[in-house]
Amino acid sequence: MEAPISSHDWPNPLPDELARDLRSDHAGEVGAVMIYRGILAVSRDPEVRSFAEHHLETERAHLRSMEALVPESGRTRLLWLWRIMGWLTGALPALFGSSAVYATIQAVETFVDRHYGDQIERLQGVAAWAQVRQILVSCQEDEIAHRDEAAALAGQQLSLPLQIWTRCVSLGSQGAVVIAKKV
Numbered sequence: 001m002e003a004p005i006s007s008h009d010w011p012n013p014l015p016d017e018l019a020r021d022l023r024s025d026h027a028g029e030v031g032a033v034m035i036y037r038g039i040l041a042v043s044r045d046p047e048v049r050s051f052a053e054h055h056l057e058t059e060r061a062h063l064r065s066m067e068a069l070v071p072e073s074g075r076t077r078l079l080w081l082w083r084i085m086g087w088l089t090g091a092l093p094a095l096f097g098s099s100a101v102y103a104t105i106q107a108v109e110t111f112v113d114r115h116y117g118d119q120i121e122r123l124q125g126v127a128a129w130a131q132v133r134q135i136l137v138s139c140q141e142d143e144i145a146h147r148d149e150a151a152a153l154a155g156q157q158l159s160l161p162l163q164i165w166t167r168c169v170s171l172g173s174q175g176a177v178v179i180a181k182k183v
């Protein structure tokens with residue numbers, strides 16, 4: 001990760017669209033930390049725990065970057081909701097074993113990769129926001145590594161209930177971003 005830059009370093013007032021994007025990024029990283037805390041609250045599988053502890057450390061670093069980027073006045077007012085939803089998104093699959101955990105993380109990180117990718121594309125060539133873009137690029141690289149690690153561990157064949165669950169996780173992530181951009 002790059003050294004965190006803070007909202008005080010910005011050369012201009014934050015455009016509305018970027019403020020909304022960053023609000024959703026901050027909410028997402030709060031949720032990500034809680035996903036891994038949910039997994040660790042439930043799972044006793046040493047492999048799953050080591051996976052979750054390692055990812056949790058990275059997500060905490062992402063959250064610190066987002067906290068530096070997004071002033072308190074610009075953060076979502078629904079943090080309590082993203083915390084609960086994140087925790088459940090980790091804890092529920094952990095009740096069903098390692099494959100469910102890995103498939104869930106693969107689904108979440110597939111979504112987050114695209115979420116950051118869209119923003120990175122929009123900030124391409126905007127000199128004033130190059131530093132912000134670089135933070136997003138750095139987070140995205142970590143999320144891709146998380147996704148690929150989870151995909152390798154999840155295996156190819158997901159059971160039907162797991163396919164339905166991961167679809168719900170993807171749709172839930174999309175919905176959360178839409179709401180976090182507004183509130």
Ligand SMILES: [Fe+2]
Pocket residue numbers: 029032058059062139143
């Ligand atoms: Fe993250």
Ligand SMILES: [Fe+2]
Pocket residue numbers: 032059109142143146
């Ligand atoms: Fe991640």
